[in-house]
Amino acid sequence: MVRTGLLGIVALALLQGAALGQMHGQHASEAACDEPTLRCATTATPAFGPDGTLWLAWMAGGQVSVASSQDAGRSFSVPVQVPTMRLNLDWGPDARPKIVVDRKGGIALAFSIFRDEAFNGQVLYTRSADGGKSFAELKPITANNESQRFEALALDQDGTVFTAWLDKRNRVPAKETGRKYEGAGLFFASSRDGGATYAEARLAREGTCECCRLGLAFAAPGRPAVIFRNIFDGGVRDHAVMTFTDISTPGEIHRVSNDDWQINACPHHGPSLTVAPSGTYHVAWYTNGKARKGLFYAHSRDEGRTFSEPMPLGRPGRNPARPFVLAGQAGTVMVWKEFDGEKTSVQMTISRDDGETWSPPKTISSTTDTSDHPLLVSNGRQTYLSWMTKADGYRFTAIEDQP
Incomplete structure (x- = not known):
């Protein structure tokens, strides 16, 4: 949410049930500890650099930290705390720090904080130009003082950083003119200097919809594609895709x-989008609609105009x-969480034919306590x-080929 009333939260909790609420992730109070170290993290976001270095950004102890690994996540460098002070970080189920690493080794980072007790947010960004040794002073992604949350970052082939987020700035003008205002606006910006x-x-x-993460990918150079939960006629909150004509x-x-x-x-349950080398859009999402309920996958061969x-x-x-779905040269991998009453497991399936068929799901990891999204x-x-x-700390696991 960018701003959500208590009644909305209670209504959704009753709608989805306690078990699903447990699956949806962690709040800050559910951290293993209250220090900025990785073992205390509630969320962690990975990104590979051009030299194969694994970078990890995480939230813990009111701070965002960044570290690198040269051995596929088995060990990490001494972390750098991006803000030197504790912040009221956005602890919502769909919130996490975002990180991309360009071909020159520059690191662009963005995350959101709460500015007040009404869950009004602010998206902050920074950049490291020295290989993660230090980060520039945090700055707001926009000068507007209304609420911004659920930022997403993606890196274009030419090094341009594209970002999109949910923004409530138009609610005040709407109210002043007596117009009804629902949800939020999808806003965007780009950076030609690596996120500086x-x-x-x-x-x-x-x-x-004002309260779900965005899915962001590049459909082609200079053409970002965003998937989001839209508000259609009648208050229906189903997913939509927008492909930009240019940046x-x-x-x-x-x-x-x-x-x-x-x-x-x-x-509080956003979608996932990836674009395969073939140009196929692969999407996965959650719904509790009248037509269907649960998790679903579909693909598009015409830049999101129609879906399977x-x-x-x-x-x-x-x-x-x-x-979460990710397409690559070897195939398309999809993962999600399930809860059997005792353990939360990550399930995986792979498609070798661009989404036409999928392998039988199999468990690739599990835990007995709360966890972040896979x-x-x-x-x-x-x-x-x-x-x-x-319970088990951070896990970084290679996806093995399966028949």
Whole structure:
């Protein structure tokens, strides 16, 4: 959420059930400890550098830290705390620090904080130009003082950093003129200097759901694609994809699926998007709509204009949640979480034919306590699972080929 009332939160909790709430991730109070170290992290986000170095950004102890690994996550360098003071970091279920590393080794970082007790957020960014030894002073992504949250970062082939986020700046003008205002706006900006400065924020789409993470990828050089939970007529919060004409020009939106989830509350359960080398869009999402409920996958061969029939994921009795999909040269990998009443497991399936067929799901990791969302990252040759757990610490696991 960018701002959510208590009634909305309670309504959603009753709707989805306690077990699903456990699956949805951690709040700051559920951290293993209250220090800025990795073992205390609630969320961790990986990124590979051009030389194969693994970089990891995490939230813990009111700070965002960054460290690197030369041995595929078995050990990490001494972490650098990006802010030197404790911040009121955004601890929402869909919040985490975002990190990208360019070809010159420059590191762009962004995350959000809460500015008040009403969950109004602010997106902050910084950059390291010395290989992660230090970071520049934190700056807001936009000068506007209304709420911004759920930022996403992606790196173009030419080194341009593109960012999109959810923004509530237009709610005040709407109220002043007596117009109804729902949700938030999808805003964006880009950086030509590796994330040191960003162009002025611009509106891509008004009327989006205000409380779910975005999925962001490049469909082609200079053409970002964003998947988000849109508010359609009648208060239906289903997913949509927007492909930009160029780095500065938003495109039309196209509906991913008619799930008919009519809800006036915050799902806190965003989608995932990846674009394969073939140009196929692969998407995965959660819904609790009238037409379908649970986790689903679909693909598009025409830049998101139309999508395949949604394919259900996971076992319904185990509350499948938090899907993530990543396409590479060797195939497309998809992971999600399930809860059997005692353990949370990460399930995985792989497609070798660009989403036409998928392997039988299998468990690749599990834990008995709370955990972050499972993420996938690739160095161009190998795909890895990145998963922060409270009981077992950080896990970085190579995805092995399966028949």
